[in-house]
Amino acid sequence: MKALILVGGYGTRLRPLTFKCPKPLVEFANKPILMHQIEALVKVGVQEIILAINYQPDTMKEQINKLQDLYKVKIICSQETEPLGTAGPIRLAKDHIIKDNPDGLFFVLNSDIICEFPLDKLLQFHKQHNHEGTIFVNEVDDPSKYGVILADETGRIKDFIEKPQEFISNKINSGLYLFNVSMIDRIPLKPTSIEREIFPIMAKEGQLYQYILPGFWKDVGQPKDYLAGTVLILESYRTHTPDVLAKGNNIVGNVLIDASAQIDPNAVIGPNVIIGPDCKVKEGVRLKNCVLLKGVVINANSWINESIIGWSSTVGKWVRIEGVSVCGEDVQVKDEVYINQSFILPHRGITSNIYNKNTVIM
Ligand code: GDD
Numbered sequence: 001m002k003a004l005i006l007v008g009g010y011g012t013r014l015r016p017l018t019f020k021c022p023k024p025l026v027e028f029a030n031k032p033i034l035m036h037q038i039e040a041l042v043k044v045g046v047q048e049i050i051l052a053i054n055y056q057p058d059t060m061k062e063q064i065n066k067l068q069d070l071y072k073v074k075i076i077c078s079q080e081t082e083p084l085g086t087a088g089p090i091r092l093a094k095d096h097i098i099k100d101n102p103d104g105l106f107f108v109l110n111s112d113i114i115c116e117f118p119l120d121k122l123l124q125f126h127k128q129h130n131h132e133g134t135i136f137v138n139e140v141d142d143p144s145k146y147g148v149i150l151a152d153e154t155g156r157i158k159d160f161i162e163k164p165q166e167f168i169s170n171k172i173n174s175g176l177y178l179f180n181v182s183m184i185d186r187i188p189l190k191p192t193s194i195e196r197e198i199f200p201i202m203a204k205e206g207q208l209y210q211y212i213l214p215g216f217w218k219d220v221g222q223p224k225d226y227l228a229g230t231v232l233i234l235e236s237y238r239t240h241t242p243d244v245l246a247k248g249n250n251i252v253g254n255v256l257i258d259a260s261a262q263i264d265p266n267a268v269i270g271p272n273v274i275i276g277p278d279c280k281v282k283e284g285v286r287l288k289n290c291v292l293l294k295g296v297v298i299n300a301n302s303w304i305n306e307s308i309i310g311w312s313s314t315v316g317k318w319v320r321i322e323g324v325s326v327c328g329e330d331v332q333v334k335d336e337v338y339i340n341q342s343f344i345l346p347h348r349g350i351t352s353n354i355y356n357k358n359t360v361i362m
Pocket residue numbers: 006007008009052053054080082083084085086089109110111112113145146147148162172173174175195219221
């Protein structure tokens with residue numbers, strides 16, 4: 001079996017983190033988002049993964065080589081000369097997808113979504129109904145920024161409406177599909193949207209089915225959603241693999257800490273905190289609902305809530321950061337500074353308070 005991951009552009013909505021690396025390589029729960037997906041694909045028997053990309057920075061090449069060795073899976077890049085949308089890249093990669101693929105099946109994944117990836121269930125259901133495509137579907141409170149799905153009780157999709165203006169249903173496209181290779185011929189070799197141009201036709205022809213995604217789901221392509229996704233994956237670890245979570249008198253609720261991080265016993269951590277490799281958290285620090293990426297230092301008595309601190313950043317003493325603030329790579333925050341609801345670009349030094357909402361420090 002094969003899989004194609006729609007990697008696409010750089011991920012501007014996850015800036016300033018995506019100034020350092022493309023969105024799929026940003027760590028989520030201490031692993032690049034892409035790694036969660038590759039791990040799940042390999043587990044269900046996928047032998048070759050095609051990354052559909054618009055560009056290829058060197059950071060990506062290095063990471064791909066590492067992932068190939070780690071998971072013993074072939075990973076190839078299919079590079080577009082112009083953005084081909086969400087369907088065009090499938091057509092572009094046709095030869096790769098059909099070659100040495102006796103099952104005649106392939107998965108397609110949006111690169112910014114996180115869930116428990118129960119791909120075995122998707123595979124089983126797809127083989128059972130035996131039509132051209134199956135979409136994982138889940139429920140959200142606000143479906144307006146997603147693809148909305150209407151299906152009958154057998155799971156056959158009646159209609160697919162991308163980002164509807166009016167409320168139709170709260171069942172949405174999770175961005176995870178399984179197709180028969182025959183569907184590739186529906187796509188022209190030009191910029192094409194799978195959601196707007198291909199799914200509505202497949203639905204009309206009765207070739208598209210839905211399968212309700214078990215477990216949690218989140219599109220983590222924006223800071224607020226990335227933090228919400230953190231809460232969900234930690235809770236999923238609590239349910240399925242509680243041993244990976246941190247324990248201790250200073251730990252509150254669900255917390256994930258890399259083994260190489262140094263946490264002072266007088267720092268109080270949690271709930272919903274993820275601490276990456278080589279981080280240092282000093283005495284009296286209070287962390288809640290936040291993520292520290294690799295190599296972050298938080299000095300004594302600082303408070304961080306609802307924020308993401310980028311790689312190798314240093315936060316001084318008695319600092320307060322909150323309100324979905326995001327620091328890019330290597331940001332230096334001076335002692336006693338207050339930062340609220342702001343994005344700090346990489347390599348900046350912050351010496352005075354930022355009270356204004358949605359400030360971007362260039
Ligand atoms: N290679 C390539 N080329 N990839 C692309 C291109 C392109 O031109 N355009 C978008 N992508 C990739 C993105 O990087 C992402 O992984 C995926 O295709 C979907 O694009 P998004 O821009 O993230 O779309 P969305 O989040 O607004 O909506 C999509 O995802 C929702 C679930 O999160 C749709 O599939 C919705 O129907 C769905 O509900």
